Amino acid sequence: MAQNTSPSRYTITAALPYTNGPIHIGHLAGVYVPADIYSRYLRLKGNDVAFVCGSDEHGVAISMKAKKEGVTPKEIIDKYHAIIKKSFADFGISFDNYSRTSAEVHHKTASEFFNKMYEQGDFIEEETEQLYDDEAKQFLADRFVIGTCPKCGHEEAYGDQCENCGSSLNATDLINPKSTITGTVPSLKKTKHWFLPLDRYEGFLKKWILEEHKSDWKPNVYGQCKSWIDEGLKPRAVTRDLDWGIPVPVEGGEGKVLYVWFDAPIGYISSTKEWAEREGKDWEPYWKSKDTKLVHFIGKDNIVFHCIIFPSMLEANGDYILPDNVPANEFLNLEGNKLSTSKNWAVWLHEYLEEFPNMQDVLRYALTANAPETKDNDFTWKDFQSRNNNELVAIFGNFVNRVAVLTHKYYDGAVPAPTNLNTVDKEALEALKAFPDTLSKSLERYRFREASQELMNLARLGNKYLADQEPWKLIKTDEERVKTIMFVALQIATGLAILSEPFLPFTSNKLKGILRHAELDSASHWDDIATRDVLLPAGHQLNPSELLFRKIEDTEIQQQLDKLEATKKANASTTLSTDTMDKETAPLKDTITFDDFSKLDLRVGTIIEAEKMPKADKLLILKVDMGLDTRTIVSGIANSFKPEDILGKKVTVVANLAPRKLRGVESQGMILMTEDKDGKLVFVNTDEDGVNNGETIN
Numbered sequence: 067m068a069q070n071t072s073p074s075r076y077t078i079t080a081a082l083p084y085t086n087g088p089i090h091i092g093h094l095a096g097v098y099v100p101a102d103i104y105s106r107y108l109r110l111k112g113n114d115v116a117f118v119c120g121s122d123e124h125g126v127a128i129s130m131k132a133k134k135e136g137v138t139p140k141e142i143i144d145k146y147h148a149i150i151k152k153s154f155a156d157f158g159i160s161f162d163n164y165s166r167t168s169a170e171v172h173h174k175t176a177s178e179f180f181n182k183m184y185e186q187g188d189f190i191e192e193e194t195e196q197l198y199d200d201e202a203k204q205f206l207a208d209r210f211v212i213g214t215c216p217k218c219g220h221e222e223a224y225g226d227q228c229e230n231c232g233s234s235l236n237a238t239d240l241i242n243p244k245s246t247i248t249g250t251v252p253s254l255k256k257t258k259h260w261f262l263p264l265d266r267y268e269g270f271l272k273k274w275i276l277e278e279h280k281s282d283w284k285p286n287v288y289g290q291c292k293s294w295i296d297e298g299l300k301p302r303a304v305t306r307d308l309d310w311g312i313p314v315p316v317e318g319g320e321g322k323v324l325y326v327w328f329d330a331p332i333g334y335i336s337s338t339k340e341w342a343e344r345e346g347k348d349w350e351p352y353w354k355s356k357d358t359k360l361v362h363f364i365g366k367d368n369i370v371f372h373c374i375i376f377p378s379m380l381e382a383n384g385d386y387i388l389p390d391n392v393p394a395n396e397f398l399n400l401e402g403n404k405l406s407t408s409k410n411w412a413v414w415l416h417e418y419l420e421e422f423p424n425m426q427d428v429l430r431y432a433l434t435a436n437a438p439e440t441k442d443n444d445f446t447w448k449d450f451q452s453r454n455n456n457e458l459v460a461i462f463g464n465f466v467n468r469v470a471v472l473t474h475k476y477y478d479g480a481v482p483a484p485t486n487l488n489t490v491d492k493e494a495l496e497a498l499k500a501f502p503d504t505l506s507k508s509l510e511r512y513r514f515r516e517a518s519q520e521l522m523n524l525a526r527l528g529n530k531y532l533a534d535q536e537p538w539k540l541i542k543t544d545e546e547r548v549k550t551i552m553f554v555a556l557q558i559a560t561g562l563a564i565l566s567e568p569f570l571p572f573t574s575n576k577l578k579g580i581l582r583h584a585e586l587d588s589a590s591h592w593d594d595i596a597t598r599d600v601l602l603p604a605g606h607q608l609n610p611s612e613l614l615f616r617k618i619e620d621t622e623i624q625q626q627l628d629k630l631e632a633t634k635k636a637n638a639s640t641t642l643s644t645d646t647m648d649k650e651t652a653p654l655k656d657t658i659t660f661d662d663f664s665k666l667d668l669r670v671g672t673i674i675e676a677e678k679m680p681k682a683d684k685l686l687i688l689k690v691d692m693g694l695d696t697r698t699i700v701s702g703i704a705n706s707f708k709p710e711d712i713l714g715k716k717v718t719v720v721a722n723l724a725p726r727k728l729r730g731v732e733s734q735g736m737i738l739m740t741e742d743k744d745g746k747l748v749f750v751n752t753d754e755d756g757v758n759n760g761e762t763i764n
């Protein structure tokens with residue numbers, strides 16, 4: 067089987083963005099820009115395409131964010147769904163439908179999906195011991211619990227997945243699990259859940275992925291799948307003890323919801339249904355016909371869900387087709403650091419659209435030309451500027467502008483009739499004819515970077531042709547020759563207008579406008595470029611020319627870099643404010659009552675481990691023996707102390723300060739410090755011997 071080579075229709079999905087924040091450039095480069103290029107390309111080739119997506123609105127992270135902000139989950143999802151949907155539309159992501167998983171059609175579809183599998187006996191129903199937070203009186207799953215990954219040792223793996231190694235986990239697999247709600251160590255409590263026995267699908271997955279897709283899936287995707295399958299798959303709970311999500315629709319499911327990664331991929335199906343309903347079409351062939359090609363665009367952290375779990379669900383259900391390919395991308399970073407919603411380390415799409423109005427294509431191009439297809443890549447503002455100034459402006463824009471301006475200058479904007487095509491002209495036109503096929507080959511292998519460079523090569527070809535032929539010189543001596551040159555150049559410009567559409571849709575539109583391409587009786591399309599000798603006939607009248615791109619100045623780039631610098635500073639100061647005292651003698655604070663004071667739980671502890679926080683100059687990660695337990699405390703004291711100097715030091719700890727994450731490490735308290743006359747930090751402690759760790763101070 068392998069590749070489905072001549073499908074009757076395509077279903078293209080892009081990962082459902084999680085509605086706990088807006089869209090950033092990582093999402094775009096990893097998923098939405100390549101998916102959009104591919105879908106636009108397929109439509110230009112005359113295919114029947116359903117390009118679907120929607121907001122992913124369930125799950126623990128949204129529950130947690132709502133709790134933190136003191137609002138309802140619905141308020142969170144409504145806010146981000148609106149921002150995300152609008153920014154995608156303004157950016158030109160050409161979804162046929164953008165839905166949301168809180169929609170009724172989705173609740174219904176996901177419940178039916180679950181029900182069918184339930185009735186077929188595809189689940190194991192089992193009462194097992196799950197992690198439970200006695201203080202919050204809640205079961206802990208997914209992002210409610212972190213601990214050490216049993217596969218790679220990463221210390222902040224979630225209850226369902228380790229983001230470091232991509233493994234999918236059960237919460238009870240975590241080593242040293244800890245509740246992210248209260249910071250306490252969970253106990254075990256019995257509860258009933260439904261499990262998808264992935265081990266039953268091993269044979270199916272082996273044949274389908276390891277045999278049939280060995281040569282056409284990307285090596286990063288195939289490799290991850292192979293290692294999971296080789297390690298052996300285990301049953302995975304697909305339900306949760308939570309109040310936010312799709313209720314488990316079977317007996318005994320009261321108070322439980324579907325696991326977010328069970329319902330989210332079904333969102334692709336619901337979105338297709340919503341679209342088909344609106345268009346008066348039948349949704350089923352898009353998901354159930356063997357002659358449909360299904361492709362999932364995702365980032366690498368979603369591979370297990372799209373290649374192992376969802377396909378097993380589709381296979382179990384019975385009626386569905388499987389993805390033909392899952393061209394997952396690696397990750398994009400920003401100026402050397404990991405993109406992060408919580409640390410505000412991002413270029414946000416909605417902000418970009420405001421700060422660079424009408425420049426969607428510049429970002430699309432910069433992200434595509436530098437896409438993280440085979441390895442993680444870095445977005446830098448300097449690269450963005452040079453992609454714009456040196457490629458879009460200097461090559462693409464320059465060529466088109468010369469052609470349009472000269473056509474107006476010499477012929478009042480009418481395409482001249484060629485007289486005699488010489489070898490150079492013929493070669494240029496032949497080269498143009500080869501481009502659609504070259505681009506198709508790259509696009510159909512999901513090599514979008516390569517394709518974007520091929521497109522730029524067509525503009526280069528046009529630029530070189532004009533530079534070599536120099537019509538602006540010849541116009542004084544050989545007017546007939548100039549007509550031929552301009553005719554050839556106009557054909558190349560038309561080719562660019564057509565072939566750039568998937569990559570640079572706004573530019574393509576503008577250029578087609580200048581060429582009045584759509585008004586031609588038989589306007590040429592993608593495939594016509596290879597077969598027709600004339601794309602823009604002699605005598606055809608152009609519109610006035612306008613610039614396709616503008617130069618980006620250093621000051622604009624500096625502004626963006628300053629913005630990131632400010633983010634860095636803001637992050638650093640919030641990190642330090644909780645750990646160090648002000649430099650000057652601070653004025654007295656307002657009087658507090660004894661009750662206020664007695665809320666403070668101050669205790670004696672001893673530092674038993676200390677190490678530097680990687681990549682943070684000022685922070686030490688300390689382990690403090692508190693008598694009853696051992697705490698991790700992140701403290702901004704690295705400028706004053708070496709780790710080895712403070713081992714065994716007695717300290718005073720604020721033991722009931724709400725836990726707080728610093729650089730990804732949860733700090734479970736604060737050590738009291740003051741400063742000596744030279745500004746060096748000193749510990750506030752009791753120097754009496756014989757005071758035990760854990761003793762309270764009052």
Ligand SMILES: Nc1ncnc2c1ncn2[C@@H]1O[C@H](COP(=O)(O)OP(=O)(O)OP(=O)(O)O)[C@@H](O)[C@H]1O
Pocket residue numbers: 081082083084085087091092093095096097363364365366367368395396397398399405406407438
């Ligand atoms: N930096 C990145 N580079 C490439 N792809 C990314 C990046 N960040 C997220 N993605 C992909 O974008 C899609 C949507 O992401 P999702 O909404 O789930 O956010 P996320 O992975 O939680 O990201 P973040 O934590 O940055 O908000 C997923 O397929 C994910 O793999």
Ligand SMILES: [Zn+2]
Pocket residue numbers: 215216217218219220223228229230231232233
């Ligand atoms: Zn791991």
